[in-house]
Amino acid sequence: MGITLNALTRSLSVFHLAASPCNNCDIEILDCLTPKYDLERFGIQLIGSIRHADALLVTGSVNRKAAERLKLLYEQAPKPCVVIAIGGCACSGIMFRDNYNFAGPVDRLVPVDIYIPGCPPKPEAMIAGVAKLIAKVRGEKA
Amino acid sequence: MRLALELILFPGFAFCALAGMVLSWLDRKVTARVQWRVGPPLLQPVYDLVKLLGKETIVPRDAFVFLAAPLIGLAGVTLVGLLVGQATLRPDLQTWGDLIAVAYLLTMLPLGTIIGAAASRNPLASLGASREMKLVLAYELPFILALAVAVIKADYALSLGEILKVQWRDGIAASSLSGTLALLIAVLVTQAKLGLVPFDMAEAETEIMGGTTIEYSGAPLAVIKLTKMMLLFVMPALVATLFLGGLRLDAGAYGVGMGALKVLALAVVATLIRNTNPRVRIDQALRFFWGPVAILGFVAVVCATLGY
Amino acid sequence: MSMPLTGFADRFKTRALAWEEKRARRLYVEIRPSDLLETANYLYKDCGCRFVIATATDIVTAITVLYHFAHDASGVMVNIRVTLDRDKPAVESLTQLFVGAEWIEREMWELLGITFIHHPGLKHLLLPDDWPNGVHPLRQDFRQDELPPPCPGRGAEENR
Numbered sequence: 001m002g003i004t005l006n007a008l009t010r011s012l013s014v015f016h017l018a019a020s021p022c023n024n025c026d027i028e029i030l031d032c033l034t035p036k037y038d039l040e041r042f043g044i045q046l047i048g049s050i051r052h053a054d055a056l057l058v059t060g061s062v063n064r065k066a067a068e069r070l071k072l073l074y075e076q077a078p079k080p081c082v083v084i085a086i087g088g089c090a091c092s093g094i095m096f097r098d099n100y101n102f103a104g105p106v107d108r109l110v111p112v113d114i115y116i117p118g119c120p121p122k123p124e125a126m127i128a129g130v131a132k133l134i135a136k137v138r139g140e141k142a
Numbered sequence: 143m144r145l146a147l148e149l150i151l152f153p154g155f156a157f158c159a160l161a162g163m164v165l166s167w168l169d170r171k172v173t174a175r176v177q178w179r180v181g182p183p184l185l186q187p188v189y190d191l192v193k194l195l196g197k198e199t200i201v202p203r204d205a206f207v208f209l210a211a212p213l214i215g216l217a218g219v220t221l222v223g224l225l226v227g228q229a230t231l232r233p234d235l236q237t238w239g240d241l242i243a244v245a246y247l248l249t250m251l252p253l254g255t256i257i258g259a260a261a262s263r264n265p266l267a268s269l270g271a272s273r274e275m276k277l278v279l280a281y282e283l284p285f286i287l288a289l290a291v292a293v294i295k296a297d298y299a300l301s302l303g304e305i306l307k308v309q310w311r312d313g314i315a316a317s318s319l320s321g322t323l324a325l326l327i328a329v330l331v332t333q334a335k336l337g338l339v340p341f342d343m344a345e346a347e348t349e350i351m352g353g354t355t356i357e358y359s360g361a362p363l364a365v366i367k368l369t370k371m372m373l374l375f376v377m378p379a380l381v382a383t384l385f386l387g388g389l390r391l392d393a394g395a396y397g398v399g400m401g402a403l404k405v406l407a408l409a410v411v412a413t414l415i416r417n418t419n420p421r422v423r424i425d426q427a428l429r430f431f432w433g434p435v436a437i438l439g440f441v442a443v444v445c446a447t448l449g450y
Numbered sequence: 451m452s453m454p455l456t457g458f459a460d461r462f463k464t465r466a467l468a469w470e471e472k473r474a475r476r477l478y479v480e481i482r483p484s485d486l487l488e489t490a491n492y493l494y495k496d497c498g499c500r501f502v503i504a505t506a507t508d509i510v511t512a513i514t515v516l517y518h519f520a521h522d523a524s525g526v527m528v529n530i531r532v533t534l535d536r537d538k539p540a541v542e543s544l545t546q547l548f549v550g551a552e553w554i555e556r557e558m559w560e561l562l563g564i565t566f567i568h569h570p571g572l573k574h575l576l577l578p579d580d581w582p583n584g585v586h587p588l589r590q591d592f593r594q595d596e597l598p599p600p601c602p603g604r605g606a607e608e609n610r
Contacts, residue, residue: 004196011189038179040170043186049352051200051359054193064578067601078198078359100587101577103600110604 008054008080009134011043015053015077019070019104021060024120025087029057032123044130053077058112061089061096062104074110082113082133086126091115153227155220162371163187165409169374172413187371191364199360202263211258212358212365218250219369223376229302230389230401239300244380245289248335251369252278255344258366259354270353273424274344280431281334281341284327287439291315291324292384294446306388314387320446325385327439329408332377333415334427337370340419341427349421378408455526458497462489468531475524480531486517487542489530493519494547499528501550506558508590513539513562534564543569561588 018026032039033046047053050073062070074083085106088094093105106112113136116129148154166187174181201208225240225247252274259271293300295315296308305315315321334341345353355366382388382404389401422430455477463469468480481489493499499519506515517530532541543566544551555566556575563586566572574581585596 002196004192007189007192008196011186011193035177035179038174038181040174040182041180043182043189047352048350049356051357052352052355052363054197063576064600065576071601071604076200078200080197098594100592100594100597108603109601 005080005137009137012054012130012134013045013047013052014055014057014084015047015050015073017056017058017070017073019058019060019062019066019090019106021087021089025059025090025118028120028123028126029059029086032126037123037127039127039130042130050076051078054081056081056083056110057086058083058090058106058110059086061093061099061102062106062109063101064103067103067109070106071109082137083110084114084116084129084133085112086116086129087121088117088119091117094119148228149220149224153231154224157227158220158223158372158375159368161375161405162368162373163191165374165378165406166371168406168409169413169416172410173417176414176417191368194364194367195361197360197363199362200357202261202357204261204263207261208258208357209362211254211261212362212369214254214257215251215369216254216365216372218247218254219372219376222247222380223372226302226376226379226383229306229383231391233303233306235303237301237303240302241289241293241300241305244302245286249278249282251335251373255354255366258358258362259356262354262357264357266350266352267354267356269350270344270356274354276424276428277334277341277344280428281331284431284435284439285331285335287436287443288324288327288331289384291320291439291442291446294443295321302383306383306390309387310390315385318446319450320442321385323438323442323445325381327435327442328381328385329411329415330431330435332381332408333412334431335377336373336412338412338416340415340422343421343424343427374409374412375405378405378412381408455497455521455524455528458492458528461492475526477526477528478531479528480533483532483534483541486530486532487544487546490517490519490544491547493528493530497521498523501544501548502527504544504551504554504558506562506564506588508536508562508588510590512536513564515541515558515564517544538565539563540565540567542567545569560586562586563589 016026016029031037056074056077058070060066074081083106085091089096090104090106093102096102103109114129114133116126118125121129150156167182167184170186171181222244225244228235229237229240256271256274259267259274262268292305292315295318296305299305299308309315316325337345343349345355350356355363358366382401386404388404390397393400462479462481462485465485466479466481468478470478472478490501494501499521502518502520504515504517506513513534513536515532515534519528519530520526521528534541539562541564543555545555545566546568552570553575555569556572558564559566559569559572560574560577560581563584573579577587582596582598586592
């Protein structure tokens with residue numbers, strides 16, 4: 001595996017993309033950056049611009065307005081970029097699947113690399129998901 | 143020939159880049175410790191830069207200016223590192239006026255930032271560029287006053303090497319009243335030049351989504367990040383040379399150790415200021431630098447002329 | 451009922467269609483749609499209440515709109531209900547009194563079809579701009595299969 005891809009797994013810049021969530025998953029994502037879980041020791045940091053993103057953290061059941069923006073943002077992120085679907089809504093839409101405003105789930109619109117279910121998923125679940133993602137990118141067994 | 147080797151290896155580009163990466167790791171580690179976290183491993187800046195080299199570079203329409211702008215900043219910072227390093231290695235070489243050259247070369251970084259942001263064709267980038275312009279206007283005045291104090295204290299010598307030699311003979315500049323005031327001003331100006339909180343409104347992460355660097359990706363972004371890391375070494379080195387006596391090679395290992403400690407201490411001070419302050423607005427920064435800090439600068443210059 | 455709102459009771463109790471002091475600080479009042487502006491104006495300007503939010507429901511026989519006002523000093527909440535005709539629901543817009551009602555009235559219009567007279571601009575808030583006209587999702591007779599499909603996906607049958 002290339003040296004730059006290896007460096008990518010050790011220094012992930014995440015972009016938080018909230019596609020009409022209830023914000024519970026967003027709060028849990030922020031929890032991961034607090035001192036108790038401290039994701040920065042793995043090199044993961046939150047960045048502001050989509051052009052700096054290595055990972056898209058997508059939360060929320062994507063509604064019609066957010067669907068166009070999600071596709072646009074995925075195109076704007078420089079590749080290689082991984083997509084992480086966080087929460088039950090992003091993975092499959094759960095109870096909102098038949099809603100009039102539902103335009104998701106996320107993998108209908110952009111390719112997803114890792115699914116982290118939960119409503120909301122605990123920070124431990126998210127860290128486990130990111131660890132599996134890193135193992136998958138490096139080609140190791142999860 | 144020797145100049146080319148010095149420019150590229152030591153004390154030029156390679157040395158400044160390495161020292162900058164170590165100091166940037168130290169900055170993140172101290173920040174993490176202050177926040178009761180663990181912080182990233184030592185090689186983290188290397189991972190960040192290598193990762194960026196593997197990402198695709200997306201450019202707007204005016205690609206040439208967009209891609210060339212970060213290189214302007216890199217060139218400026220490398221040259222300042224070279225000048226400070228040469229003055230430390232060979233202070234007897236009377237390179238007249240290299241302090242003036244340093245002051246001019248240090249403005250190449252904000253210039254590159256502003257041009258690059260303007261070439262980004264993004265409204266948030268132009269907002270960041272306008273803030274960067276105002277910030278440079280704000281801190282250049284107190285910076286020149288602090289440099290003036292250093293010059294006056296060194297018997298009106300404009301060469302970095304001469305300033306160092308006078309300090310080794312008479313005691314460091316910061317041991318006098320005007321020198322202490324000028325050191326204080328220099329620390330504040332360093333904070334603004336480095337673009338660290340409380341003066342990071344040009345690249346405000348959560349507010350304007352990256353500001354001046356919003357459209358950069360891949361290798362140009364790696365150049366920008368590397369330039370910022372190098373400045374984190376070069377600015378404290380400059381301030382240590384002007385006000386704290388720099389690195390004294392003829393004092394042997396003790397001199398080298400003390401010199402490194404001075405640079406380290408200034409970098410840690412910048413980090414601690416960064417961790418204990420909120421971000422200020424650009425008009426507050428302007429009022430701050432042209433108000434209290436500039437007045438302090440004038441007082442320092444007057445004291446220095448009077449001999450205090 | 452707390453002191454500042456006794457003036458409200460004196461002026462409007464006789465004109466109200468229903469008046470219930472459900473608990474110590476909860477007042478439920480039903481009024482005619484034509485009285486809405488005067489009631490809201492009195493509550494906002496003279497009693498000093500804060501407009502919290504408005505809610506609307508399609509009960510099968512009619513469409514009701516509830517306006518919730520809070521008197522923060524005493525903790526009293528006044529809920530005003532107007533009942534509108536189901537076929538052409540229309541009521542005066544509260545943006546004539548305070549700007550804060552603009553967005554909630556846009557939302558009530560797009561989800562239930564209530565027309566707000568003298569509203570500065572009734573356009574979509576939560577639904578996309580190309581939503582079909584006259585289709586209001588929270589109505590009881592809303593049929594989902596009348597909707598156009600959402601934006602196209604990426605077309606891959608399986609992920610990556």
